Amino acid sequence: MKTEDQRLSREQVGSIVTMLRLTTDRELNCSECLQHVGEYAETRLAGKPLDEILAGIEQxxxxxxxCxxxxxxxxxxxxxxx
Amino acid sequence: MTPNEINWPAALRAADSAEQSAAMQTLREVLQNGLRIALHGRGDVSEAHLEDFAQESLLRVLDRLDQFAGRSKFTTWAQAIALNTAFTELRRKRWHDVSLDALLANGDHLADPAMIADDVLGADEDRVRLVTVLRQAIEQDLTTKQRAAILGELREMPFDQIVELLGTSRSAAYKMLHDARRALKQRLQEAGITGADIQNAFNL
Structure with missing residues (x-):
């Protein structure tokens, strides 16, 4: 049956639930992420603490x-x- | 002079066209070298692709030069743009033949209760209850387009492709998905299922 063939896997349902757990009212979008991801990568590599913007990138x-x-x-x- | 010693914004804006051309050529090489490392081992990427991606990326970097705020190395900022350029194109090729009808059919499929098995996360009472609430929320609280976009993402359809098919803007599509996630989360919360509950009970 078509629907059974397309049923969501455990991983896919887990992804939805995880997304909901992480959802907040204010989130950065992909464009904002692209603007700051270089700084985020360098900060992580240097083991430095994240400021508010970079914490938003991590989320x-x-x-x-x-991304x-x-x-x-x-x-x-x-x-x-x- | 190494790439990290170059004042890239100044060099790329140089009034002297020879200096500007040299900077552009060097940056193109830097970007291509980075892409070669990042995309190594992919069967769908040739050296010609790397050259095209690097050239396209260079144009995008020049177009956004005013947005560089100096909070990272210039080359790191530019590499992020190059990777976005390359991955966006590779994802688009993979999904180029998907139609709007097929995407919206996904939305209808996801509204079908049979799409999510009761015991997909496990057979115990709490997990089955979570799935039941989630399934009802997907069916009752979301539009067809929201369901289609969520299922498209779960099946790794590129976000840009979803945006294009829905005929909307990136920011509008992102808001649509964000609204959908918030609606689903609210339904879980109303049922007494919090984020901490999910994390603790399901170790997700």
Whole structure:
């Protein structure tokens, strides 16, 4: 049956529930994330504390798989020393 | 001079066109080298793709030069833009043949109670109750477009693709999704299920 074939997996339902847990009234969007993710990556790499904006970036990265994918790639580049 | 020693905003705005061209060429190489590292091992990315991505990224960086606030290294800021450029294009290629009808059909599917099995998170009473409340909220509190966007994201459809198909702006689509998440969260809270409950009980 079509619906059964397309049923959500445990991981997908878990993703929805996790997203809801992380949802707040004020969130940064992807454009704001792109503007600050470089600073966030450098701050994390240096082991420094996050200010309010960077804490917002961290929350957005938990919610947004696309920005998270790009952040992880950026980390790779920074770790390579470029 | 290493890339980190260059005053990039000044060099890229230089009145001397030779200096400006040299800076652009160097930055293009820096971006391409970064993309080569980040996209290494992907079968769908050739050296020609890297060149195209680097060129497109350079134009986006120049277009946004005024937005660089100096809170990170310039090259880190520019690499983030390059990665966004490259990944956006790669995601778009993967999903290029999805239609609006198919996306909205997703929204209808997600309203079907059979889409989420009672015991998908586990068979104990608390987990089944969470799933029941969630399922009702998805069916009753969300629009077809909101359900479609959520299911599209769960299936890793690029956000830009969802925005394009829905014929809206990025910020409007983000608000639509944010409103949907807040509505679902409120329904869980009204049922006495808090974020802390979810984290503690389900270790998510």
């Amino acid at each position: 957005h990265l938990e919610l947004c798989p696309e 998270r994918e790009e952040f992880l790639a950026l980390q790779q580049i920074l770790k390579a020393g470029l």
